[in-house]
Amino acid sequence: MNLVKKISRIAGGLLLLILILVFALIFQEQHSLSYLKIAEQADWQQRDYLIKNVHVVPMTADTVLADQMVHLQDGLIVEIASQIELSEIPVIDGKGGYLMPGLTDMHVHVWDSQELGLYLANGVTTVRNLWGQPMHLRMKESIRKGELLGPDFYTSGPKLTGPDYPGDDNLQLLSVDQAREKVASYKARGYDFIKTYNGLTPELFEAILEECRIQDIDIAAHPSSALPYAAHLREEIVSVEHSEDIVQQALNYQLDTAGLARVVADYASFPSSAHCPTLVVYYNIYRLLTEEQILEAPDLDFMNPLIRMVDSEAQYQRWTTAEKNDSLLAHKILAQHRFHLLAVRKLQEAGVNLVAGTDAGIGITPAGVSMHQELAFYREAGLSPYEALQTATVNPAKTHDFLTNTGTVEVGKKANLVLVQSNPVEDPDTMREPEGVWVGGRYISREQLEAFTGHARERNNLLPSALRYAEYLLRER
Template sequence: MKNFFFTLFISLLSGAFVTLTAQELVSNGQREIVFKSVNVIPMDQERVIENQTVVVKNGRITALGDDAKVKFNKDALVINAKGKYLTPGWAEIHAHVPPIDDIEPMKEVLILYLVNGITTIRGMLGHPKHLELRSKINSGAILGPHFYTTGPSFNGQTVKNAERGAEMVREQKAAGYDYLKLHPGLTKETFPAIAKTAHEVGIPFVGHVSFNVGVWRAIDAKYSTIDHMDGFVEALTPGIDTLVEQETGLFGSWIGARAETTLIPKLMEGLRKNNIRVVATQALAERWLSPLPAEEYTDDPEMKYMKPEQVQGWTNTKNTYLSNPNFSKVGAEKLIQIRRKLIYECQKNGVELLLGSDAPQIFNVPGFSIHHEMKYMVDAGLTPYQTLRTGTVNVASYLNKTDSGTIKTGNVSDLVLLSGNPLKDINQTRNIEGVMIGTNWLSKDYLANELKKLEKK
């Protein structure tokens, strides 16, 4: 099943694409943008600062304070935000952008992320065209979240020997990718060559942990992030060395009931000591690997932004999982519970979690799936504040962006305006009144109009 995962990758989001011009954006330029009478969630600690005025100009927060004290230009765009909540924009650290030669369909995915308040993404299946996309986003030629990209996949098909693995690392570093993406199929011979060369040339490696490598070697090799918590269940399963990969299933789906929770402290210690971040992508597991039927998700409102054949493909994949002879309802429920416990234990033990959901993937629509991910993290035992940190403060720390992740004077103006307080109810992240990305204010009406263009049915 793991080999199936990296061949599944992504079904490309083609079809109609979004064309954006400066004229369609509200206040795309030098003008001050003012959020008046807003409740600020600064994310420096768990608190709300009420009735504030926040002034933004040239992509930066230039002033923040009590309504009566903050001055701004008379020609500023003033947004009446009374009763609303301003939070830093979120990140999707396991995102996908179509890995194709045509840059135009990529814009559609970028808009899906932006309308959901996601102002930073890490693309997890790279393509040479993504380097051009990153450059055009940075220059302002294309509207989109800040974009970090891995290179093309390292897996059992692309890396046949250690020499080729090392060569691919050097090629991707020279090309300018931000990260290396590891997929299943690497071996005890190819993986060390990849890891050693990556450390030598200074490019982080992220993603899956191949079954024949195992999480302990991955930890010792100092992955930058382990995504999907791949290899965790296997590491908690006594006798794993007597099993072959086909017996364990995707992310340990067939052996979740055998995981020993007494082994979790050792796993957490290894991750923490080696400063390895974890991207849980729990939305992928909860929606694909849970015992719930496909019909539980096919009528979700966001499915209208995917082609019907894409949703049908996801349904077929889900049904294939449910009909596998190794599947059992009890086993699937235990898998979800052990994954939730692992998320909670990461938070409890100082293993830094980064927000990521993996979309487009089984019933995960780009942008929308990050709200499911946050809800699942709260279900796992995190507070809403701790959950919000995984997509703001933790990501800023990971990316070494000292001017991001919190709301304060001088920081970048990547912001989301919400109608309700997400510290009280994490579902309020869905109630978006507008998104600020750089110098661009995307109002609620603008976002609704863009979403309307993206409907597939």
């Protein structure tokens, strides 16, 4: 008995030490985020500014309003004019730069708060998170309440899949009743929209759509191979994700231009559905196969440490192993990527609403910087620089109701703005290094944006990230 008590005491002591260590690590991570906490930065309490000496890129048309002043009040744009007389308000001198709307990334996977700073440092002032977990509800609330600085943050619930599509990252639905219950539950808990995923059967899919109509909540659809591709073009579905699934599902892995024309016609006949290409994440498969020491690339320092250790490595092993059985694999991946460019051009020509998304946060696709790579692919596909910029500004504003007040520089719109050195329509690369960013009217200087990038490179939060993911598995599975 004494031995049993002694073992119990030792086990209890070890458990206590583990709990102390866990709480210490969480506290350390929270302390390291002080640079994003609004209460600790007096300047971020300010949301009223007069911006002078700027050329405005309004994105309401392909034009520039020269030599303007812009008045921000309570986080909104209240006046744009060549001369505005105000006193007792902070003035930001744009020094002849260009003021444009902040960018929206419509498909991301956020793993920690440091990534919020990375998005802002790259001029991304709104993100749509496509794999909701409990941590995202807390993150969203902290941003909404003005406690944590970050882009406007919206999140789906957990990914909804069918009974034959396993994976710890998926919520497998086994019945129509369960499908309805999950949709209602996610709406009640504060998730902003539903994400449908691969493996959903027609019965489950229809149940989700019907319950979403009842709950008045939108859907973003990763196409399910158990359904015809065109079945995802529905009123409840605001966007269909991934150009790669046009090839892999609609065209059965064939680079079929006639088949593509039918897909484009389906989209054009259902104008309420947007398409989110996520070209950069697929192209990164090609990089995994062709770039030496890709896992040591500098951009991967911006990946969450847990994702870099687990998912980045797993993706590398998956594709390099596959290449051993197919020496032409890299060539095939590149050919499919080029077909994605064709698909984007054809969709644009047909008037389909294209919305920029990167799938950042998985594989080797880091937050923030990937947006500029994504937009570069749209230009390579044949979109003009202005059309490419529309996909990350005005086009997302046409999807969800919660995005309608963003995407342009107009009176009454939210003050989510980016100041760059040159005209982004003529010099898209200027967006890679903003001179300043406003999110909800809060001004972030170039110096602060650079600090955000440095903090993200230096973060060491592998264990806290693992604990948050464990929370998701325990809460949602």
